[in-house]
Amino acid sequence: MTIDIAPSPAPVRHPMLAQVVATRKLTPRLIRVTLTGSALDTFGYDGPDHLARVFLAPRADVELCLPASAERWWPAVQAMPDEVRPIVRNYTVRRLDGGRREMDIDFVLHAEAGPGSSWAATAAVGDQIGVLSDGAEYAPPADTDWQLLIGDETALPAIAAIVESLPADGHALVLLEVGDATDELDLAAPSGARITWLHRGATRAGHSDIVLRTLRETVFPVGAAYAFVAGESAMVTSVRRHLVGERGVAKQRVYFCGYWRAAAR
Ligand SMILES: Cc1cc2nc3c(=O)[nH]c(=O)nc-3n(C[C@H](O)[C@H](O)[C@H](O)COP(=O)(O)OP(=O)(O)OC[C@H]3O[C@@H](n4cnc5c(N)ncnc54)[C@H](O)[C@@H]3O)c2cc1C
Known part of the structure; x- marks a missing residue:
């Protein structure tokens, strides 16, 4: 054809x-x-x-x-x-x-x-x-020094594409929650992107707090951040609250979206 x-x-x-x-x-x-x-x-x-x-x-x-x-x-x-x-x-x-x-x-x-x-x-x-x-939302401001990309499996397609689109000298911290090591993918990332796969193991999807626990222990680089956070609704909300309330990231520099909602948490 x-x-x-x-x-x-x-x-x-x-x-x-x-x-x-x-x-x-x-x-x-x-x-x-x-x-x-x-x-x-x-x-x-x-x-x-x-x-x-x-x-x-x-x-x-x-x-x-x-x-x-x-x-x-x-x-x-x-x-x-x-x-x-x-x-x-x-x-x-x-x-x-x-x-x-x-x-x-x-x-x-x-x-x-x-x-x-x-x-x-x-x-x-x-x-x-x-x-x-229906359009796209990812929009790091021009003065962004580094990006924080957080998601679960549903956000993996978006975050994989974001990582691929980063400039060769781009800096990013990437936290990806998946079930186990078999869910990990090879991402085409620049050397300045640090990708951390977080395994929730036997815990049901949408019921793990591994993202928030890891984020709390993560030392941020200096400079202006832009965060893209997507995945299960409660996870996304808790991450956004932590970034804005406890890390002082300006609201307008955090894009967050609940991609799905776990039945009961
Ligand atoms: C902007 C945006 C982009 C998205 N991109 C993607 C994408 O590229 N790939 C992708 O797979 N999803 C993506 N999602 C998420 C997807 O829309 C939802 O997971 C959706 O609920 C799946 O529909 P369903 O018919 O399979 O399940 P539903 O009929 O919606 O839900 C049935 C049951 O399954 C549960 N459930 C739904 N999703 C999940 C999940 N991921 N893990 C565990 N339980 C779940 C629900 O809590 C419910 O109990 C995106 C969502 C948004 C808003």
């Missing part, structure tokens, strides 16, 4: 259909799904934590139905009949190649198995999915 590689048109940001072209297990609990779609050259990419709203058919025997436009897409989804209303989840665009009309999304295969995780676990070539481009 030949693909017409033309200069990328301006992003249009409408919900678009895509199909699975490949899947690859990166770790036992992280699967990369490669998608292709005729409109992916217009998806747009604002930065390493670029958000894709992902639409899944409610059942395998139901055709995927997408809202017509990005304008008021959520009310449009809610107005659809129960039988066809798509399931919507949030995922990071790990890689976008507009020219090839291809996108990678890395899905965590988590133990509680929601629709997103279950879809990815069984995704096969040709399966359909909907994606809507």
Whole structure:
């Protein structure tokens, strides 16, 4: 099959259909799904934590139905009949190649198995999915001397892409919470990035305090920090509180986002 590689048109940001072209297990609990779609050259990419709203058919025997436009897409989804209303989840665009009309999304295969995780676990070539481009938030101020990047497996796609985007002389402390050593990935990091993998072991995801405990013991470099904190909601909130309340990091230099919420903590 030949693909017409033309200069990328301006992003249009409408919900678009895509199909699975490949899947690859990166770790036992992280699967990369490669998608292709005729409109992916217009998806747009604002930065390493670029958000894709992902639409899944409610059942395998139901055709995927997408809202017509990005304008008021959520009310449009809610107005659809129960039988066809798509399931919507949030995922990071790990890689976008507009020219090839291809996108990678890395899905965590988590133990509680929601629709997103279950879809990815069984995704096969040709399966359909909907994606809507929704921008990026990572934005270190120009005067940043060093970055603090903190997350769990759900933030690994964003943090891996951030680390890859750091300049060769960039400085970063990276704390990544995962289950165990089999969840670790090789990250393409500059020499000034110190990556620490934190294993929660037998503790359930979302129930460990290993990130906060490690952070409390971490000596910060001098200079202006910028923090990107994402992952389980309570972890993210506690980290942000520590940074602002106990370390004196200015609020506006801390981006934090709960990527998911543990059922009961
Ligand atoms: C901006 C943004 C970017 C994100 N990027 C990614 C990404 O690139 N890759 C990725 O895998 N996730 C990412 N997430 C997180 C993802 O949206 C959630 O984990 C989502 O809940 C998964 O949907 P689900 O259908 O599998 O489970 P849900 O139906 O939402 O939840 C079902 C059950 O599973 C539990 N659960 C949900 N997620 C997890 C988890 N990770 N570990 C353990 N238990 C869990 C819930 O507490 C609930 O009990 C991102 C979220 C945001 C907001």
